Amino acid sequence: MKKVIMGNHAVSYGVRASEVKVISAYPITPQTHVVELLSEMCANGEIDAKFIKVESEHSAMAACVGASAAGSRAFTATSAQGLLLMHEMLHWAVGARLPIVLANINRAVGPPWSIWTDQNDSLSQRDVGWLQIYCESNQETQDTVPQAFKIAEELQMPVMLVMDAFFLSHTYEIVDMIEKEQVREFLPPYKPDIKIDTADQHSFGNLAGPDHYMELRYMIQKAMDRGLDVIKRVDSEFEEMFGRGYGLIEPYRCDDAETILVTSGTVASTTRVVIDELRDEGVRVGSLKIRVFRPFPIEDVFEVLSKAKKVAVIDRNISFGAHGIFYQEIKSALYGRTDIPIIGYIAGLGGRDITPKVIREIADKAIGDEQPERYINWIGVKI
Amino acid sequence: MKAPRIPMEELMGSGHLACQGCGATQAMRFALKALGPKTALTIPACCWAVIDGSFPHSCIELPIFHTAFETAAVVAAGIKVGLEMRGDSETTVMAWAGDGGTYDIGLQALSGVAERNDDIIYVCYDNEAYMNTGIQRSSSTPVGAWTTTTPVDNYKKEPKKNMIDIMAAHSIPYIATCSVAWPEDVIAKFRKAKEIKGTRYIHIFTPCPTGWKFAPELSIQMARRAVTSHVFPVLEITEHGQKIEVWKDFEPTSVRDYFKPQGRFKHLTDEEIEGLERDVEQKWRRLLAKEKMMASIPGME
Ligand SMILES: Cc1ncc(C[n+]2csc(CCOP(=O)(O)OP(=O)(O)O)c2C)c(N)n1
Ligand SMILES: [Mg+2]
Numbered sequence: 001m002k003k004v005i006m007g008n009h010a011v012s013y014g015v016r017a018s019e020v021k022v023i024s025a026y027p028i029t030p031q032t033h034v035v036e037l038l039s040e041m042c043a044n045g046e047i048d049a050k051f052i053k054v055e056s057e058h059s060a061m062a063a064c065v066g067a068s069a070a071g072s073r074a075f076t077a078t079s080a081q082g083l084l085l086m087h088e089m090l091h092w093a094v095g096a097r098l099p100i101v102l103a104n105i106n107r108a109v110g111p112p113w114s115i116w117t118d119q120n121d122s123l124s125q126r127d128v129g130w131l132q133i134y135c136e137s138n139q140e141t142q143d144t145v146p147q148a149f150k151i152a153e154e155l156q157m158p159v160m161l162v163m164d165a166f167f168l169s170h171t172y173e174i175v176d177m178i179e180k181e182q183v184r185e186f187l188p189p190y191k192p193d194i195k196i197d198t199a200d201q202h203s204f205g206n207l208a209g210p211d212h213y214m215e216l217r218y219m220i221q222k223a224m225d226r227g228l229d230v231i232k233r234v235d236s237e238f239e240e241m242f243g244r245g246y247g248l249i250e251p252y253r254c255d256d257a258e259t260i261l262v263t264s265g266t267v268a269s270t271t272r273v274v275i276d277e278l279r280d281e282g283v284r285v286g287s288l289k290i291r292v293f294r295p296f297p298i299e300d301v302f303e304v305l306s307k308a309k310k311v312a313v314i315d316r317n318i319s320f321g322a323h324g325i326f327y328q329e330i331k332s333a334l335y336g337r338t339d340i341p342i343i344g345y346i347a348g349l350g351g352r353d354i355t356p357k358v359i360r361e362i363a364d365k366a367i368g369d370e371q372p373e374r375y376i377n378w379i380g381v382k383i
Numbered sequence: 384m385k386a387p388r389i390p391m392e393e394l395m396g397s398g399h400l401a402c403q404g405c406g407a408t409q410a411m412r413f414a415l416k417a418l419g420p421k422t423a424l425t426i427p428a429c430c431w432a433v434i435d436g437s438f439p440h441s442c443i444e445l446p447i448f449h450t451a452f453e454t455a456a457v458v459a460a461g462i463k464v465g466l467e468m469r470g471d472s473e474t475t476v477m478a479w480a481g482d483g484g485t486y487d488i489g490l491q492a493l494s495g496v497a498e499r500n501d502d503i504i505y506v507c508y509d510n511e512a513y514m515n516t517g518i519q520r521s522s523s524t525p526v527g528a529w530t531t532t533t534p535v536d537n538y539k540k541e542p543k544k545n546m547i548d549i550m551a552a553h554s555i556p557y558i559a560t561c562s563v564a565w566p567e568d569v570i571a572k573f574r575k576a577k578e579i580k581g582t583r584y585i586h587i588f589t590p591c592p593t594g595w596k597f598a599p600e601l602s603i604q605m606a607r608r609a610v611t612s613h614v615f616p617v618l619e620i621t622e623h624g625q626k627i628e629v630w631k632d633f634e635p636t637s638v639r640d641y642f643k644p645q646g647r648f649k650h651l652t653d654e655e656i657e658g659l660e661r662d663v664e665q666k667w668r669r670l671l672a673k674e675k676m677m678a679s680i681p682g683m684e
Contacts, residue, residue, distance in 0.1 A: 021468035024461065050464045054457060055495035062454035062492065066425065066461020069448050072468040074461075088451050096448075196423050196446045196462055198474050203441035205449035212438050 001177050007168040008033035010138040010175055011077060011103045011161070014145025016047050017183040018101075020075045021190075022067035024052040024060045026082060029115045030165040031105045034077040057082035061089035061102075068098040069204060071195035073149060076100070079165065080107035080121045087125065090158075094129035094220060096205055099152030099159070099190070101145065102130070106265065106316075107165045108350040116351020117165035119265070119317035123293075123325045129220055131159040131227055132293040134264045138173040140246055143238065146178065146187045150234045153190055155223045162293075166351065167266040178242065186241050224295040231292055248297040250289040251304045253279060257286030259367050260305055262313040262330055264290045267354050271314070274359040285363060290326060298333040305330070306338050312366035314359070316348045323375050347379040389570060390416045399442035401434040404599025406589030406606055407508045408434060409563040411443075411479065414506065414587075417573030420445065422475045423466070425459045427489065428452035429481035430515045431508070455480040456493040460501035475577055477504040482523035483513045486544050497553035500581040504573075507546065507584070510591035518594040525614070527659050528647045530594075535650040542662070550584045551624040557583040558620035563590075564606035568617065568630075588615045596646025608641035613667035618674075625683060627674045638663050 005013065011034045015023070023042065025035040042051040052063045057078050064074040078086065083104050093100050104122050108114035122132060133148065135141040141163055148159040163169060194202060208216065231248060239245030252272050254260055263271045268289035278285045288304050290297075305311050311334075315324025322328065327344035334342065345362045348354040362379060394415035401408040407430055415422065423446045426432055432449055436442050450458040459478035466474050480489055485507035493505060512530045513519040519532040522544040533539040550558050557579045559572040569587065576583040590605040592598065597605060609615040610633070617630040638660040642648040651659070677683060 022461065022464050050468060052457075052460060052464060052501075053499065055491060055498075059454070059457040059492045059495055062450065062457045063461035063464075065450065065454075066448065066458040066463075067465030067468070068461075070423075070462045070465025070469065072465035074465070089454065092451055196448055196466065197471075198421050198423060198446060201444055201446045203435055203438075203443065203447040203449070206435050206438055206441060206447070207433055208438040 002174055003177055004172050005138060005175050006033060006170055006172050007138045007141055007163055008105070008170070009037055010142040011145060012037035012041065013177060014142040015075050016041055017178045017180045018146045018149050018187055019073065019180050019184065019189065020047065020049050021072040022052065022064065022074045023049055023076065024054055024063035024067070024074070025076045025078065026054055026057045026060045028057070028079045028082040030107060030169045031077050031079040031082070031103070034103060057085040058089060061086040061093065064100045065089060065093055065096060065098055068093070068100050069096060069196050071190070071192050071197070073190040074100050075102070077103040077105070079105040080109050083121045083125060084109065087128070090125055090128040090130060093158040095216070097156040099149065099156055101148045101152055101159050101161065103161045103163070105165050105169045106162055114350045115165065117167060117316070118349045118351065119325070122160060122162045123317045125160070126294065126325065129157070129224070130294065131157060131224070133159065133161050134291055134293060135161060135163045135168070136266055136268050136289065138168065138171070138175045139244065141168065142175055142178060143242065143244055144246070146183050147234050147238055150187050151227070151231055154230050155227055157220070157223050157227070162265070164265045182241065186238060227295040228292070228297055246291055248292040249300050249304065250291060252287045252289070254286035254288060254304050254307070256284055258284040258309040259363070260308045260311050261285065261287045261359070261363060261366070262290065262311060262326060263287055264293070264326060265316070267314055267316065267348070267359070270354060270356055271359050274356050274363060277356070277360070278363060283367065285367065293329070296329055296333065301330065301333045302337060305334060306340070309340060310366055311340060311342045312345060312362060313342065314345050314347055314354070314362060316354070318346050318349065327375070341374060343373070343377065344375050345377045345379050352380065389566065392416065394420065394444050396442045396444070398436060398440065399434045400436055401430070402593045402599070404592040404602035405430070405434070406563045406591060406602055407431060407510060410508050410569065410587040410589050413563070413566045413569040414477070414573050415443070415445070417570040418475055418477065418577055421473055422477060423462060424448070424477050424479055425450050425455055425462060426479050427455040427484045428515065429484050430510070431479060431481070433515065452484055453488040454492055455484055455489055456496040456503070456505050459503040459505065460496050460499070463502050475504060477506060479506045479508065481514070482507060482509045482511060483521040486522045486546055494553065497550060497555050497582045497584070500555060502580055502582070504576050504583045504585065507586045508589045509586060510589050510594060511543070512591070512594050514591050514594045526662070527651055527655065529650060530647070538650060547586065547618070547620070551620050553582070554623040555582040555584060556580070556621070556623055560586040560588070560616065560618050562588040562606045562610050562615060562617060564603050564610065572619070594647070597644040601644050605641070605644065608636055611636040612638045612641040613663050614638060614641055616667065616670055622683070625677060627677050629670055629674050
């Protein structure tokens with residue numbers, strides 16, 4: 001069945017279809033609709049889940065940690081300040097190897113207060129060890145929820161699903177709805193071998209000396225390494241059942257492209273429009289959307305980008321004192337294997353619109369400029 | 384105090400990592416005797432995070448989930464719901480935190496749990512400072528005490544926070560205080576708590592020889608004198624905060640005798656001790672007056 005729904009509700013319906021058992025969340029704009037609809041679904045019995053209405057995001061993640069450790073499928077959603085407040089418990093979920101799924105609506109971080117989109121909230125959590133998947137449409141968002149649980153439960157690692165505030169969270173699109181009866185075949189009930197269980201006692205997370213800690217970290221990295229294959233496989237299983245797949249990355253008209261624009265989130269759709277425009281003018285350009293950011297699909301990215309003559313990365317984020325964060329990732333993925341120029345563009349922070357005109361400006365700059373500033377080019381700054 | 388039969392069964396082994404004379408270790412042993420094997424624990428950062436043992440060892444024969452400092456209450460709530468949703472509604476879930484994890488950094492999450500009346504037992508084992516990190520003040524540290532952050536030249540001037548009143552203000556079904564000097568009472572209170580649904584708060588007074596600077600063999604004596612000197616009242620609050628019962632059936636002893644063996648009070652002058660004695664007595668009278676007043680409210684007789 002197809003329905004016109006908003007991005008936030010696409011998350012909620014994805015959660016319903018995934019038969020989540022425990023939800024714990026705290027409201028923050030622009031995430032509120034996700035949890036409002038879920039509370040309603042819990043109250044009217046549409047989902048057989050308990051909703052723990054905590055007093056903060058730190059506690060929301062802590063409650064999910066407890067529930068997941070007890071062997072139940074757990075979900076939360078948040079944004080910006082909320083995600084930052086969770087930081088300590090994001091680490092905890094990884095160290096405890098708990099397959100929690102979190103939807104983060106990308107919102108700029110204060111001060112000054114901003115409710116509009118950029119990626120600094122989720123990207124500042126880059127190194128906590130959560131898998132990160134950036135979604136581009138409401139359909140993809142809904143479909144990514146059960147995918148995320150399947151990936152998480154197989155790897156025993158938490159997964160963050162990420163989407164742009166307003167441009168996606170509040171935008172209505174047609175979504176082919178998935179239902180739990182079908183999804184159950186794709187995502188069976190969560191039954192972990194090790195969990196909090198009085199019949200099988202373990203002490204979880206107690207003191208580990210230098211003799212043991214490093215091995216546990218090594219195993220987390222191994223899970224991440226395995227993650228790329230697992231994500232691909234889960235995605236193709238999903239595609240087989242539902243006819244829709246999304247991949248790790250999504251190249252667009254890249255085959256003979258001399259210049260490739262690298263994007264993520266909703267900017268990817270706008271960029272495709274500009275690519276078509278430029279192609280009509282005979283310019284050989286393409287774009288590459290990064291869907292999976294952690295684990296970073298180095299080989300897939302390399303394969304696409306190494307054929308180009310120039311790479312331009314559009315970052316709706318900034319690592320102060322360094323560069324755009326996707327830029328850094330792309331650079332390190334290509335390092336030592338090619339010498340094509342990689343140019344970084346910072347655009348759209350704090351929800352400033354990245355229109356086709358803005359992308360065109362970036363493309364023109366990247367294509368035309370013989371010696372562009374390599375690392376960081378600010379687009380549209382009025383100073 | 385009635386003496387319950389104390390189970391022989393031990394759920395806590397001897398291979399723990401506590402200091403000699405640790406009151407918190409005794410408290411755990413008694414609590415587990417009362418709760419039995421259908422119990423799961425969560426422990427935040429505190430001495431007990433270490434006492435449990437170092438991987439791959441644990442001194443407790445129950446599932447324990449170690450968690451971040453400020454999260455014991457809400458992680459316990461999450462565990463309880465997580466267990467229920469996978470068909471186990473029988474297991475008692477207990478959060479076991481220190482005074483720092485309760486009075487200070489964990490107060491917000493604990494308040495959330497209590498306000499929702501989440502179905503857990505929350506235990507504060509009170510050694511009146513951050514002991515795990517080397518004896519720094521907490522808001523449970525008593526007025527007059529030395530800690531590494533309240534040095535002798537500027538010892539703690541602020542009174543111990545009234546955690547019991549804070550919990551009573553949440554209208555939870557069961558609140559109790561007890562001291563490791565009376566194991567029967569500790570066990571009876573945990574047994575009672577186990578049978579109640581909702582948030583149950585148990586506050587155990589657990590002397591710390593290392594942090595209070597007294598000889599380990601005096602631990603139980605300190606636990607007893609704190610109560611008999613009225614420094615730490617033993618009580619129960621039921622009827623969702625409406626009914627207080629204070630235990631008074633003992634020979635009172637002096638605050639001075641309680642302070643004397645403890646290095647943390649060594650710097651206090653006679654006048655200062657007298658002042659503190661007056662404070663303790665005044666608080667005790669207020670508590671008894673409150674007990675009486677609450678009992679006299681129509682509908683509470
Ligand atoms: C967020 C955070 N801040 C600080 C610490 C360091 N820390 C660990 S235990 C502790 C004190 C614990 O005191 P209390 O709760 O009274 O337990 P005790 O050690 O006295 O048993 C502190 C400050 C921490 N683990 N986490
Ligand atoms: Mg303490």
